[in-house]
Amino acid sequence: MAEAATEKASPTDHTAEHADDPSAPSHTGHPSDWEYIKVAIFLAIVTAAEVALYYVEGLGARLVLLILCVMMVVKFAIVAMWFMHLRFDSKIFRRFFITGILLAFGVYLIVLTTFGVWSRPGEHTPVSPSPPTTTARPG
Amino acid sequence: MSGRRHRLLKCSGVVLLLLFLVACGSKKTPQNSLSPAGEYARTIDNLIDPVFIVAAVVFVLVEGLALLFVIRYRQRPGPEPVQVHGNTRLEVGWTLVPFLILVTIAVPTIITIFKLADEPPNAVNVTVIGHQWWWEYRYDDLGIVSANELHLPVGRPVQLKLQSVDVIHSYWVPRLNGKTDVVPGRTNHSKLKAERPGTYIGQCTEFCGLSHANMRNRAVAQTPADFDAWVKGQQQAAVAPAANTDAATGMTLFTSKGCTGCHTVQGLSKGAVGPNLTHLYSRSTFAGSMFDLNATELRKWLHDPPGVKPGSKMPNLNLSADEIQKLIAYLETLK
């Protein structure tokens, strides 16, 4: 019964989905070229750091992995938010993209986990089927 | 309301009866997964039955209501119906109730999963190797290699290491345990246990090509004594037949025709493509338990294996009737 009211309510309800506010159109409020360049410089520095890290000896593999992933995510986010304007653009776009990313991340993470790739990172030894091509063992 | 409960009870009674029918008669249905003959299968069965009952109740409820409403509320004189748009309490209700029901199913399920996963103590270890389209068994610590018919002692668990040399198969003896896929590149594990002596049949259940339907297997449960006897027998080498008998010529043919290239006859050959024939006649069936083991079937087989078993990896060797006769004579000595 509760819904009876809302269902025939004045049209101004249920207009919720109009996510994009045209009064903040996607083309306004964009950074200036200079800002873009600053962003790019930052990205370049991070990349350099990544490569440098590759040559650094001594740190544990896991630590390196961690740092690399952090830097990767940072770069990813910056390009998406500034160059792809997600920062300024409609929520809907962001939702589409983020849904894709999270979904991909989630499911593939589970897949990899079921294969136990985290257990011994790197040196996984595949089970070789003991093919009876090796002559059958007599008693 | 009470009327409905009444009907509900009646119907679930009917369903239980049906369940009984399904379970009964393992004579008529030797591959029946609902007539367990071993601990593990029984564990599963004990889990299925209550689940089926829950399902039956839900079934009766839903179908009953559907029927009731369709009949009760068919178009009838009178005003238009009241426009009901929903009822939050009800909807929350029939979200929660199924949820709770499912939780009560999930808990025992997960417990059983782990119960069935752990390795049994003092088990007979057998490596089961899937081939297109037959099964090879290796009792590694007993030094036995056999095919298609798995022997196991009653009351003692058998731990299976499952491997494949070609495609994915699935090993299944319904009355002893559920199935487990046999995946090339990995080793899967399963286990069997029989309560009573007897022959329990099964077959490959993962589509594995042309003769998937003909890739069958048996589990022969024996009293410990019989089992030990069988083990002794299997561990013997083959005895060469007495000179200038048919069997003897058969044996020479067995080499000259290249059988040795694929088959192991212990003491004679070390072929590994086909089943080990050393104790062929200790088995009751052959070629993936497709045929009963006897001269007539063997004759058909040797005449044209792929002809009688589509795609069989044993080629047609164009043997003459006479050669076949001799070969069979030889094979019959492989007790």
Add this chain to the structure above:
Amino acid sequence: MTVTHDEESTPTTTTEGSHDELAPEHPPTSTGLSNEKLAMWAFLGSECLLFGALISVYLLFRGRSAPGTITPKDVYDIPYTSVSAFVLLMSSLTMVLALANHQRGDFRRFRVWILTTALLGAAFVGGQMYEFTVFYEKGLKLSTNLFGSSFFVLTGFHGVHVFLGILMLMSLFTLSLKGRIPESRSEVIELGGLYWHFVDIVWIIIFTLVYLVP
């Protein structure tokens, strides 16, 4: 699903105007978003699962290759790849500059930048082809081992995406030369840009997870 909040919805008073006034900034769609851009973002969302799968396959096969066959260590040339990664990264900058210039109607600069972007992209693809041949000579083929299969397929897929992107940029360039992309249509550029940046983003991940991770 996109169910959002009232306060964002258009005030009923706005734009009593004719179409010319509101084109193209707010297409007269229910969301006020242009169909093309929505479609592009949907497509990019879908692409995430495509590359996600390929990358996961590569990670899954890390170190699973048959023993004694070529490993990443044997073939990777990090300094070289770093340069091409840098090149692609910068192409994102030039792309966004191209768009910015187009939006403010500076078509000459726009063409300069978009051409640079295409060139940088071409440099990247060329570099990748060279890398492939080097690996090939070192004996790494698609069929050599799991590493070969997953590496070539993953990076190859990405390469193809870049290549398509270049075709796209070039046609934008020529169209603009013919004066067929006025300021009002700069969204077309934006769409091309979105795709281009996405390809760049993917490489950011590949570079780290495939090349750098020990």
Add this chain to the structure above:
Amino acid sequence: MTITTDPPRTAVAPEDAPPRLLRRPSGYAHGLWGWLTTVDHKKIGIMYGVTAFIFFILGGLEAMLLRIQLGSPESTFLSADTYNQVFTMHGTTMIFLVVMPLSAGLANYLIPLMIGARDVAFPRLNAFGYWVFLVGGLFMYTSFIFGGAPNGGWFGYPPNTLKAFSPGHNIDYWVFGLQILGIASLTGAINLIVTTLNMRAPGMSLFRMPIFVWMSVIAQFLLLFAIPVITVALFLLMFDRQFGANFFNAQAGSDPLLWQHLFWLFGHPEVYILILPAMGVVSEILPVFTRKPLFGYQVMVFSGIAIAFMGWGVWAHHMFVSGIGPVATSAFAASTMLIAVPTGVKIFNWLATMWRGQIRTKVPFLFAVGFVTMFTIGGLSGVTHGVVPADTQQTDTYYVVAHFHYVLFGGSMFGLFAGAYYWYPKLTNKLLNEKLGKLHFWLMLIGFNLTFGPMHLLGLWGMPRRVYTYPSGRGWDFWNLMSTVGSFLIAISILVFIVNMIKTRKAGPAGDDPWDARTLEWTTSSPPPEYNFAVVPLVTARDDLWHRKYTEDEHGRAIPRVTSEEHDADKEADTDDDRVISAAATEGTGTIDATVDGGTDSAKDGEVDEGHDDEDRSDEAVHPVPTAHDLHIHMPSPSYWPLFTAIGLAVVAYGMIYRVWIVAILGGIWILTGIYAWGMEPSAEPEAEGGQHVPVDEPDQPADDDPDAPGPGSPELEPVGS
């Protein structure tokens, strides 16, 4: 969507217009070319439906072969190899060439009508989607001619499908065929998503959309994210088969389970893609024939969304016995069972919709109830699958076959048949014969249960699936025979349906709203004009049409709004044309301002609504229907390029399969040519060239101040878009 009265825009200046390879069909082309070049979502929807039904006959005939073979033990009716091809093609056909396209067809036809749009967001992309589907389907079926159809099962597990074990081209056809079909689904998904989000009529907020639109668009989202996964899987398999890669080669240290994960990661969302539209259909039909609104609309929407989300977390329930370990199986068992909850909510809400209704037991209703009851059975067996230890007994037996036929046939097909009977009058202005319809229903219901009910027993009694033969003495003989008998009943019932359609050709006009329905598609004429609505409707409520016709008295009972005879007049569909059209015209000019502003909201306030309510409520009664031209409605022009481009895909595929690289390359060039020409031709020809008007907000339309700007179909977008 609006009517515009301003003069046609200036044509593409010839000089910078690209050379036309083919003369573009002008206007709303009719006859064969009309169909080959159409971009009208209704025509495309019909083509989807017809094609899919023909494939259903094919898939069904294949099924009959299976049943005949299995009718008796040791049967030699089919050889092992033939049997494997037949069951593989049966499964592949039914899933990818029947249920998916039938749902796509319904969505194509109905979504724009239901949300009050005049077309989809990308009409040519829409046509492209259909042609790609057709090409993909035909391509796969040519394998029967060229030496053997796919024979690896509909989920083609490697290593069995690798060259080593399937040396022929059978599997190649499957790989490339599915790859092509994937393109069709992806373009379709993007198109329908954008359409639903962007093309709604004023006032049609998301939560006023008919449930069918909701469920369809949710399914499209699932496609959007699931297709790339199988695309990758198929690519890997292709690289293994064609170029000797090692992705599924155990000897090289790979793990065949990789395929299973990728396939079912697609495969399980896929099964909800197959059921959600049918659920939407049922949710539309039950209210109409019970004369009550859908019980718990919001909950229905959210449970649909919940199912879609959960559908991503259960794939490994197809791998319970493949050795993924107790932890994983437990987790997936739990998630699998959880999915029963939102689905159950739907079932109970449907029941509650019937509760205390005034039920008209017309054929569409019967099929809808058939869905509810049969799907429940399939769902329950699904839950028993979720009980892992039980599943180790059931998997790959006929118990699974029973499960998925109860959900796919008892669910999807019953739902789609319900939809067929329900919307047939809208497509053709003819009502299907009730008697034959009821005969069809009962025959199908009985035959269906006789066919698939026994399979539960067979499975539990240990009969594996995908066996071309079985020995007698397993206790399977009798029920297999029964199942075969049942399948013939189904076949007969389908024949009855075909007969019904043939008989109905002579039936009288059904009228625009024969069921006294609730949603917008029934406000326009039957069949709808190419532009769907002379006046873009102004939506003021969920089930808008119902609220135009009825209101509620103090007890909440429905009472007619308009006086009864006026009401009848509507239904008999005879009103004075001129009056309505002129009304339409004024209405139209009126609506422009309301609609073209960024949001559709401005149109949504009380008094517009009142004004609208009393005015032409009878616009569905316009006969004969005026053309778009009369009303100055711009519609997109037909185009050859979608068809042209689609054909290129098959060329590439053949080239790849037979390793004639030159052919593959030519195919690629063919496709690029198509895309380029497509991009260079404006979506709508300006009138000057004998083309049609374009609605001002028709998406593909070049912006006013720049007639030459490439539309979304321009080369820089198409490689991406499709």
